[in-house]
Amino acid sequence: SYVLTQAPSVSVAPGKTASITCGGKNIGTKSVHWYQQKPGQAPVPVIFYDSDRPSGIPERFSGSNSGNTATLTISRVEAGDEAEYYCQVWDRNSDHPYVFGTGTKVTVL
């Protein structure tokens, strides 16, 4: 089955840029979605279809996807961005079509 790999953690200073990567074989041929999850809360979508922001998500959140890596970028990081971030794809050729990445904990220093 399809595997998505994320770095376990990323640390970033306030006001700087955080880049969170999601690796998968030919992931550039799939649509990648990203979710933010804070402790004790349900996940919240922050990026759909590689780079589209749902209503209410700040422009500081952006995404890209090419080759074997998709990237979620958070610009001008704020303390409130500290959370776990998960990528997700749909693998149309699988009986287990929904795949989540392993998750990246973003810590704001």
Added chain:
Amino acid sequence: EVQLVESGGGFIQPGGSLRLSCAASGLSVRINYMTWVRQAPGKGLEWVSAVYDDGSTYYAESVKGRFIISRDTSKDTVYLLMNSLRPDDTAIYYCARAAAGHHFDYWGQGILVTVSS
């Protein structure tokens, strides 16, 4: 406004069964892809099961043959019947709507299932 409300969780012994419910408002389960996603304590998100608008069902390998997803379109409710429960099924179970692009745009608040002797 779309709301998904899970219920039915709790403490169960290994080998037991439990049925989770997800009551939807603001959307029709008949024409949507409805899914269950779980999260074990301190772990990441794991997709569990889905039922599509045409009634077809899908399962993660870890629960195939033990869990059954179903829906009652008259009640706009989705169910997850969990049989032969194991300690590693302990998790928060989320109900989520998968939009047409197969991303999860609406989530419930989650319900805790604890499997332990």
